[in-house]
Amino acid sequence: MKFIDLFAGIGGIKIGFENTGFESVFSNDFDANCKKTFDLNFSKHKEMHFEDITKIKVNDLPEFHILTGGFPCQPFSIAGYRQGFDDEDGRGNLFFDIIRILKKRKPKVFLLENVKNLKTHDKGNTLKVIYSELEKLGYKITDKVLNTMEYGNLPQNRERVYIVGFLDKSAFNEFKFPKKIPLTKTIHDCLEKKVDEKYYYNKKDLYLKLKDDVVKKDTVYQWRRKYVRENKNGVCPTLTANMGTGGHNVPIILDDKGIRKLTPRECSNFQGFPKNYKLPEIADSHLYKQFGNSVSIPVVERIAENIKKALEK
Numbered sequence: 025m026k027f028i029d030l031f032a033g034i035g036g037i038k039i040g041f042e043n044t045g046f047e048s049v050f051s052n053d054f055d056a057n058c059k060k061t062f063d064l065n066f067s068k069h070k071e072m073h074f075e076d077i078t079k080i081k082v083n084d085l086p087e088f089h090i091l092t093g094g095f096p097c098q099p100f101s102i103a104g105y106r107q108g109f110d111d112e113d114g115r116g117n118l119f120f121d122i123i124r125i126l127k128k129r130k131p132k133v134f135l136l137e138n139v140k141n142l143k144t145h146d147k148g149n150t151l152k153v154i155y156s157e158l159e160k161l162g163y164k165i166t167d168k169v170l171n172t173m174e175y176g177n178l179p180q181n182r183e184r185v186y187i188v189g190f191l192d193k194s195a196f197n198e199f200k201f202p203k204k205i206p207l208t209k210t211i212h213d214c215l216e217k218k219v220d221e222k223y224y225y226n227k228k229d230l231y232l233k234l235k236d237d238v239v240k241k242d243t244v245y246q247w248r249r250k251y252v253r254e255n256k257n258g259v260c261p262t263l264t265a266n267m268g269t270g271g272h273n274v275p276i277i278l279d280d281k282g283i284r285k286l287t288p289r290e291c292s293n294f295q296g297f298p299k300n301y302k303l304p305e306i307a308d309s310h311l312y313k314q315f316g317n318s319v320s321i322p323v324v325e326r327i328a329e330n331i332k333k334a335l336e337k
């Protein structure tokens with residue numbers, strides 16, 4: 025079965041679905057740096073279609089059976105149905121591009137991913153509108169918040185809402201979100217042994233503020249502008265799109281050589297990207313953003329497996 029991946033970023037959802045045996049036929053994003061990372065890894069097969077989704081004509085899309093999309097979460101402020109999903113950037117409308125494509129092509133299944141807050145946004149109205157728009161197209165829909173550390177065997181505290189819809193009622197009835205699995209991986213499974221000097225704070229200004237609090241090697245810390253926050257559950261805090269832009273949000277650890285921030289490769293590991301996933305020569309800030317924006321691949325893969333089972337039955 026063929027799928028298209030909208031808002032594809034660096035292909036996290038794509039990898040999860042491909043690992044399950046689905047065939048990727050189209051990926052789209054309009055971020056030039058994402059395209060660099062994406063194409064470095066996937067161009068042999070198919071380059072990213074680089075275009076604003078609002079400009080894409082549905083007739084130009086290839087044939088597909090599944091639509092996936094981690095649509096942008098930051099500006100997804102829906103002030104209410106009456107205002108028509110508009111926000112200042114107009115980016116709140118992007119959900120309607122998904123609707124536009126679903127309406128014309130009616131794929132069997134879709135998977136949408138977003139931040140957990142989508143469920144409570146605007147007192148739940150946002151999600152209600154999303155449901156009602158999708159139901160109008162004939163889809164049976166379910167959603168669930170899954171935390172990567174509980175459902176993906178990856179030591180990252182990352183709660184995301186996953187919305188799955190089926191056109192076929194009996195396939196929908198067969199579908200279940202994956203069950204919790206034990207967390208056997210520790211942060212040390214995601215940390216690199218040899219790390220470039222530039223990631224260490226040892227001689228930098230922030231060092232003095234960090235050194236009294238960053239004391240354990242089994243813990244990931246965060247600098248919160250004025251104080252150090254310790255993540256007591258022994259996992260990495262949620263990787264975010266804005267870490268790396270102010271310098272203070274990239275999670276921090278202590279290793280044998282001192283106090284340092286996570287490297288982009290380690291962020292890739294905390295999201296479950298394969299070890300051979302290539303990182304292009306672009307500024308670290310772009311890479312941090314890309315992995316913060318992406319998905320935890322094992323969680324997506326487990327959902328994709330259950331979609332496959334439901335369709336097969």
Ligand SMILES: C[S@@+](CC[C@H](N)C(=O)[O-])C[C@H]1O[C@@H](n2cnc3c(N)ncnc32)[C@H](O)[C@@H]1O
Pocket residue numbers: 031032033034035036037038052053054055058075076077078093094095096097118314317318319
């Ligand atoms: C939350 S990220 C999704 C990341 C992706 N799931 C992954 O695994 O890397 C949202 C993506 O939507 C893209 N985006 C935002 N507005 C867009 C638009 N109008 N057209 C195409 N892509 C857009 C952003 O560039 C960003 O990469």
